[in-house]
Amino acid sequence: MTTIIVGLALLVDFVIRVIAVIVVPRNRKPSSATAWLLAIFLIPYIGVLFFLLIGSYKLPKRRREKQAEINNFIIESTEGIERVSRDHPWPPWLESVVELNRNLGAMPLVGGNRASLNGDYDASLAAMAAEIEKAQRYVHVEFYILSCDQTTKPFFDALEAAVKRGVVVRVLLDHIASYRTRDYKRTIRRLTDMGAKWQLMLPVQPFKGKYQRPDLRNHRKLLIVDGKVGFMGSQNVIDRSYNKRSNIRRGLKWKELIVRLEGPIVAGLNAIFITDWYSETDELLRRETEPIIAELTEDALDAQVVPSGPGFEGENNLRLFLALLYYAQKRIVITSPYFVPDESMLTAITTATQRGIAVELFVSEIGDQALVYHAQRSYYEALLRAGVRIWMYKQPYILHAKHFTIDDDVAVIGSSNMDMRSFQLNMEVSLMVRGRSFVDQMREVEDGYRQQSRELTLEEWMRQPLRSTVLDNLARLTSALQ
Numbered sequence: 001m002t003t004i005i006v007g008l009a010l011l012v013d014f015v016i017r018v019i020a021v022i023v024v025p026r027n028r029k030p031s032s033a034t035a036w037l038l039a040i041f042l043i044p045y046i047g048v049l050f051f052l053l054i055g056s057y058k059l060p061k062r063r064r065e066k067q068a069e070i071n072n073f074i075i076e077s078t079e080g081i082e083r084v085s086r087d088h089p090w091p092p093w094l095e096s097v098v099e100l101n102r103n104l105g106a107m108p109l110v111g112g113n114r115a116s117l118n119g120d121y122d123a124s125l126a127a128m129a130a131e132i133e134k135a136q137r138y139v140h141v142e143f144y145i146l147s148c149d150q151t152t153k154p155f156f157d158a159l160e161a162a163v164k165r166g167v168v169v170r171v172l173l174d175h176i177a178s179y180r181t182r183d184y185k186r187t188i189r190r191l192t193d194m195g196a197k198w199q200l201m202l203p204v205q206p207f208k209g210k211y212q213r214p215d216l217r218n219h220r221k222l223l224i225v226d227g228k229v230g231f232m233g234s235q236n237v238i239d240r241s242y243n244k245r246s247n248i249r250r251g252l253k254w255k256e257l258i259v260r261l262e263g264p265i266v267a268g269l270n271a272i273f274i275t276d277w278y279s280e281t282d283e284l285l286r287r288e289t290e291p292i293i294a295e296l297t298e299d300a301l302d303a304q305v306v307p308s309g310p311g312f313e314g315e316n317n318l319r320l321f322l323a324l325l326y327y328a329q330k331r332i333v334i335t336s337p338y339f340v341p342d343e344s345m346l347t348a349i350t351t352a353t354q355r356g357i358a359v360e361l362f363v364s365e366i367g368d369q370a371l372v373y374h375a376q377r378s379y380y381e382a383l384l385r386a387g388v389r390i391w392m393y394k395q396p397y398i399l400h401a402k403h404f405t406i407d408d409d410v411a412v413i414g415s416s417n418m419d420m421r422s423f424q425l426n427m428e429v430s431l432m433v434r435g436r437s438f439v440d441q442m443r444e445v446e447d448g449y450r451q452q453s454r455e456l457t458l459e460e461w462m463r464q465p466l467r468s469t470v471l472d473n474l475a476r477l478t479s480a481l482q
Contacts (some may be wrong), residue, residue: 082372095326104316109304113263115144132158140224145236146173153242160194171198217424230269233258253321257401268305301435309427335362340419353387365392374475393454
C-alpha cells in the first residue's frame with residue numbers, strides 16, 4: 001500500500017512538472033516563467049497553489065471587454081481636442097512617442113495647460129481640500145488608499161460640505177489597499193453618512209461574485225473638480241506615517257509629489273475616473289465628459305495622460321518609459337521609491353550611460369517594504385558600474401514620489417513605480433508633459449532631493465557584508481514572480 005501511495009505521489013509530481021513546462025511559459029516573460037518554474041519544481045504542491053491563486057496577471061474577461069469599450073469611448077470623447085503649440089520646436093522624436101501613447105492608451109496630447117508641483121505633504125492635502133470647497137457641479141475622487149484620520153479630516157470635511165451644497169461627490173478607493181488601513185471602517189462610514197457615492201475598486205469579494213487575482217490593484221491617485229482642475233501624482237489620502245505602528249516606531253515619513261493641473265488635460269484625467277467608475281458600476285458618466293478648449297499661450301504646456309494596467313494588452317507605462325530612455329540625448333533623472341527594473345529597462349538605462357547620457361537615480365536610503373527594498377538593492381552594483389549616479393534620500397523619510405525628466409524637454413509624473421508590479425499588475429496613470437517651464441520646476445524638485453540625499457559610491461557598495469548581498473539576490477528572484 002505504501003509503495004502504491006509513493007508511486008502515485010511520484011506520478012502526480014511528474015505530471016505537475018510536465019504541465020508546468022507547457023503552461024507557465026506561455027505569453028510570459030522568460031524571467032517570470034523561470035521564477036515560477038523554479039518555485040513549482042522545488043515545492044510542487046505549494047508552487048502550483050500559488051500559481052493558481054496569483055499566476056494570472058490578467059483581469060477577468062468581462063473587465064478586459066470593458067477596457068476595449070472604454071478605449072473606444074475615450075477616442076470618441078477626445079476627438080478634435082489635440083490642440084498643441086509648436087511655437088517652440090518639438091524634439092524630433094516626440095511625435096513618435098505621442099503616437100505610441102495614443103495607440104496604447106487612446107489618450108491624445110493636448111495643449112493649453114498649466115501645471116504646478118507641490119511636494120509638501122500637508123500643503124498638498126490642504127490644496128486639494130481648498131479646491132473641493134470651490135466645487136459647483138461634481139468632485140471625482142480616486143485613490144489607491146483613502147483613509148479618514150486626523151490629518152485628512154479637512155479633506156473629508158470639504159467633501160461633506162460639497163455634498164451639502166448639492167455637489168455630486170463620487171469616490172473610488174482600492175479595496176485591499178484601503179481595507180488594510182487602521183481607519184477603513186471609519187472611512188466607509190464617513191463616506192456613507194455624508195451622502196457621497198462611493199465604490200471599491202477591484203473588490204475581492206468572492207461571495208458577491210467579485211474576484212480576480214488579489215494583488216491586481218488600482219494604484220491610481222486622482223482628484224478632479226468640475227472638470228476644470230485636477231490633481232495627480234504619488235500621494236494617497238492618509239497621514240504621512242500611514243498610521244502603522246511599525247512606521248511610527250521607526251519615525252518614517254512619506255515624501256510625495258503631486259501636480260495641480262488646469263486646462264484641457266483635466267478632461268483626460270476625468271476620462272480615467274469615468275472609465276474606472278464604469279468598470280465598477282456599469283454607469284457611464286457621459287454628462288461629465290465635455291472637454292475644455294483653452295487658448296494656446298506662450299507659457300502653455302502640452303500634456304498627455306497615459307493609463308496602464310492589466311486591462312490593456314501591452315505594458316503602456318513600460319513602453320513609454322523605454323521610448324523616452326532611448327530617445328534621451330543629454331540627461332535622465334529618475335525618482336522611484338520601488339526601483340526593480342526588468343531586463344529591458346535595465347538595458348535601456350545602462351545603454352543610456354554608454355551613449356554618454358548623464359543618468360541619475362533618486363531612491364530612499366531605507367525601505368518600508370523589506371522584500372522590494374532588498375530586490376531594489378540587488379541592482380545597485382550593475383547601475384553604479386554602468387555610471388549611474390545613485391542618490392539616497394536620507395532617513396527617516398521614504399521618498400515615495402514617482403517621476404523622471406528627459407533632457408530639458410519632457411517630464412513624466414504619476415502613480416507608477418519603476419518595477420514589475422507597476423508594469424504588469426497595477427492599474428496606473430502617468431502624465432507626460434512637454435514644456436521647458438515644467439521641466440524647470442522638476443529640476444528644482446530634484447535639486448531639493450539632492451540636498452537631502454547622499455550619493456552612493458561603488459567603493460562604499462562593495463564594502464557591504466556578504467549576508468546583505470545574499471539577501472538582496474534572493475529578494476531579486478522573488479520579484480520575477482509576476
